[in-house]
Amino acid sequence: MRSIRLALVALLAIGVLVAAGCGGDDEEAATDTTTTEATTTTEAPAAGGTLVGSVGTADDPDAFTISLTTEDGSPVSTLAPGDYTLEIDDPSSIHNFHLTGPGVDVASDVGGTENETFDITLEAGSYTFQCDPHASSMNGSFQVTG
Numbered sequence: 001m002r003s004i005r006l007a008l009v010a011l012l013a014i015g016v017l018v019a020a021g022c023g024g025d026d027e028e029a030a031t032d033t034t035t036t037e038a039t040t041t042t043e044a045p046a047a048g049g050t051l052v053g054s055v056g057t058a059d060d061p062d063a064f065t066i067s068l069t070t071e072d073g074s075p076v077s078t079l080a081p082g083d084y085t086l087e088i089d090d091p092s093s094i095h096n097f098h099l100t101g102p103g104v105d106v107a108s109d110v111g112g113t114e115n116e117t118f119d120i121t122l123e124a125g126s127y128t129f130q131c132d133p134h135a136s137s138m139n140g141s142f143q144v145t146g
């Protein structure tokens with residue numbers, strides 16, 4: 001029991017020293033050394049889960065819109081590297097959804113109207129999605145970092 005307490009005290013002392021060292025350039029350095037919480041690093045969103053690529057809208061499958069969202073509908077702008085499931089929602093016979101980037105090149109058929117699912121692995125870098133027949137107006141991109 002006693003040795004565990006000593007170890008904790010030692011860890012805290014190291015933590016304070018590290019904190020003071022990191023704040024060397026900061027004018028507010030070491031004004032508060034009473035914090036005992038372990039420092040947690042902020043991490044990029046975890047990999048995994050489902051991404052949804054869509055063209056058109058529910059009311060108008062041929063509408064000139066394209067988007068990539070998470071499963072809950074939030075637009076994707078940055079992602080962590082890793083494995084994802086890409087669900088392509090392409091109800092239109094004039095559009096497709098085409099995702100390209102490091103290690104990935106997947107697309108739905110322009111003429112087809114089925115939803116398609118791909119297992120993809122994202123690496124650090126820049127990814128672009130577009131509708132091939134209308135690439136100049138239907139496109140988007142996101143970054144993979146971490």
Ligand SMILES: [Cu+2]
Pocket residue numbers: 094095096131132133134138
């Ligand atoms: Cu299109």
